Amino acid sequence: MKLLRLLTVLLIALSIVLVACGPQATPTKVKPQAPVVEPPPVVPTEPAPIEVIVPSPTTGVQYAPFCQAGSVPAQCQAPVGEIIGKFCTKKVPYTLVTVPPETTFEVLTPGFKCENSGIRSGLLMLTCTGKELYSFDLKLNNPACRSAASGSDTGQCPQGFSYDASQQCCASAPPAGDLGSVQLKVDIGACP
Secondary structure (H helix, E strand, O other): OHHHHHHHHHHHHHHHHHHHHOOOOOOOOOOOOOOOOOOOOOOOOOOOOEOOOOEOOOOOOEOOOEOOOOOOOOOOOOOOOEEEEEEEEOOEEEEEEEEOOOOEEEEOOOOOEEEEEEEEOOEEEEEEEOOOOOEEEEEEEOOHHHHHHHOOOOOOOOOOEEEEOOOOEEEEOOOOOOOOEEEEEEEOOOOO
16 A cells, blocks of 8 residues: 555656656747738629619508619610711712611701611611702611600609619600700712
């Protein structure tokens, strides 16, 4: 029994010596790390509609948000007309004008006329004639704009605004005749 006590004391003393004399953990310096920088948020390239919801004063109905100022419905851009040539047939002068195929047109100056000459190279060809060496005004219209202007009373927008389904917002409603229209000055040449 004495031997067992002695062994126990020796084991305890040995473990104390090992702990005291064993490798000591030295504190390590912590290297400062560079701060983590978050990339800036991605900004959309198209302006988002302004989220303004205006309740109707009489019914309390909430309207669609208003579009950014100056936005035009995507499907309602004014057509582009291009004069591509002039010629004479039997001493009558003609001017050729090309426009997008869906374009409607109106001659605004009396004494001149334009006719649809069909589709050429994907564009609508207009053959125009009138008094030699004079110019006239030709109004070009995008028919998609009439539906945008006429659809202004959908109940989704207050009076004076039309709902633009492509942008899902209320746009200021210009007069139906001005939306998607442009005037082109057409010169009629002279025949020898």
